[in-house]
Amino acid sequence: MTSPRLEFLDLSAASQASGTVRLPGSKSISNRVLLLAAVAEGSTEIRDLLDSDDTRVMLEALRKLGVRTTPCGEQALQVQGCGGALPVRETELFLGNAGTAFRPLTALLALSGGHFRLSGVARMHERPIGDLVDALNALGCDIRYTGNAGFPPLEIFPGQADFSLPIRVRGDVSSQFLTALLLALPLAGQAAEIEVVGELISKPYIEITLNLLRRFGVNVEREGWQRFRIPAGSRYRSPGVLCVEGDASSASYFLAAGAIGGGPVRVEGVGRDSIQGDVLFAEALQAMGARIEMGANWIEARSPAAGKLRAFDADFNHIPDAAMTLAVLALFADGPCTLRNIASWRVKETDRIAAMATELRKLGATAEEGADYLRVTPPAVGFASNVTIDTYDDHRMAMCFSLAALGGVPVRINDPQCVAKTFPEYFSEFARVVK
Numbered sequence: 001m002t003s004p005r006l007e008f009l010d011l012s013a014a015s016q017a018s019g020t021v022r023l024p025g026s027k028s029i030s031n032r033v034l035l036l037a038a039v040a041e042g043s044t045e046i047r048d049l050l051d052s053d054d055t056r057v058m059l060e061a062l063r064k065l066g067v068r069t070t071p072c073g074e075q076a077l078q079v080q081g082c083g084g085a086l087p088v089r090e091t092e093l094f095l096g097n098a099g100t101a102f103r104p105l106t107a108l109l110a111l112s113g114g115h116f117r118l119s120g121v122a123r124m125h126e127r128p129i130g131d132l133v134d135a136l137n138a139l140g141c142d143i144r145y146t147g148n149a150g151f152p153p154l155e156i157f158p159g160q161a162d163f164s165l166p167i168r169v170r171g172d173v174s175s176q177f178l179t180a181l182l183l184a185l186p187l188a189g190q191a192a193e194i195e196v197v198g199e200l201i202s203k204p205y206i207e208i209t210l211n212l213l214r215r216f217g218v219n220v221e222r223e224g225w226q227r228f229r230i231p232a233g234s235r236y237r238s239p240g241v242l243c244v245e246g247d248a249s250s251a252s253y254f255l256a257a258g259a260i261g262g263g264p265v266r267v268e269g270v271g272r273d274s275i276q277g278d279v280l281f282a283e284a285l286q287a288m289g290a291r292i293e294m295g296a297n298w299i300e301a302r303s304p305a306a307g308k309l310r311a312f313d314a315d316f317n318h319i320p321d322a323a324m325t326l327a328v329l330a331l332f333a334d335g336p337c338t339l340r341n342i343a344s345w346r347v348k349e350t351d352r353i354a355a356m357a358t359e360l361r362k363l364g365a366t367a368e369e370g371a372d373y374l375r376v377t378p379p380a381v382g383f384a385s386n387v388t389i390d391t392y393d394d395h396r397m398a399m400c401f402s403l404a405a406l407g408g409v410p411v412r413i414n415d416p417q418c419v420a421k422t423f424p425e426y427f428s429e430f431a432r433v434v435k
Helices: 027-039 054-065 099-110 128-138 176-188 202-214 249-261 277-287 320-332 342-345 354-360 395-407 414-419 427-432
Strands: 008-013 016-020 043-047 068-071 074-082 089-092 115-119 140-146 153-159 167-170 194-199 221-224 228-229 242-243 262-268 291-294 298-302 313-314 339-340 366-369 373-376 387-389 413-415
Touching: 008 099, 008 262, 016 249, 016 427, 027 043, 027 054, 027 074, 027 099, 027 176, 027 202, 054 089, 054 099, 054 414, 068 140, 074 366, 089 339, 099 115, 099 128, 099 140, 099 153, 099 176, 128 140, 128 167, 128 176, 128 202, 167 176, 176 194, 176 202, 176 228, 202 277, 202 339, 249 277, 249 298, 249 320, 249 395, 277 291, 277 298, 277 320, 320 342, 320 354, 320 373, 320 395, 342 354, 354 366, 354 387, 387 395, 395 413, 395 427, 414 427
Parallel strands: 016 262, 043 242, 089 115, 167 194, 313 339, 387 413
Antiparallel strands: 008 413, 043 074, 068 074, 115 153, 140 153, 194 228, 221 228, 262 298, 291 298, 339 373, 366 373
């Protein structure tokens, strides 16, 4: 029997944070690796795989497509690759609100010669996918909207792809569109070229994709961030065993807690050797005056040696998810803070710029929002007490605003179980380090 969803969680006022947290696996890496292992030649053992709503959505989709998976120990899974040809050629897939599943599967299935219907929750049907669909249909695929044009749900029919011309895709809405093409195109076995139109956002996420493609035997050539070439004859081959790094975005909440609450707070699972761009969050903390130490596979944060965290005005296009944590950290800064070039927040699990501004105001901050920026002025005299934070079915809203309790006030978090999307045990881990 499924437990009833918890309506709210009350966090006690706190002032200190210290301890060590072992991070869950990265969502971005987990879902990419699941897809690559499914279509590769050979069997792949994936260790430290994230167990969350988004990875369960991907796993269920792959099983419906005929991919065999077998648990092989705690947080480990054996995936039997299908060598590029998915066994099931017609099915319906429900993909929740998992962009890391919906976008890549759209590209993969559009090139597979089958008939598929893809849908998700209501918010997924509000998240744009038109740029990816336009790129694939221009290639000769046959993807049709069954609701509003430019958005899921989708119906995919067999098409006839022609790789003689570059595949053009916009890069300024979501980097997941480019990732989807990079993951899918090697399965065609033909030379293919992708041309990015406009400025590519969230470049570190493309670095993750390219790194994992290399692990599975495909080397993509690129000219800067505008042109990517997949060599003819590319094939995915299993690396045998692959370990998933800890989630660098999830690390940000605990490192922030250390920067606010004295510390030290150490996260294990990511560090200097990480392939995730969100480890750069540690540099943003350092710029605010926090004391940071880092090893190959760990990061540790403490409060500044003296005084408050310093205010900032910076471009966070490269770390959009971790930047949400900085918006809440702005409450603890010594002056107004501005987060710039974050337009992608508008098309995430919720409109994160609007949601963040609304909830920050509840705590007494002044928040000014624009199309692609957020300016936060900390409360003049302490945080408003007994505030109830709405989370908009967005895991990152819930995790970010837990940090407000370190302002010395009790905070109520509505719908705390939305964190199951990426970090089901978040609040129990938070309670261990926050005093």
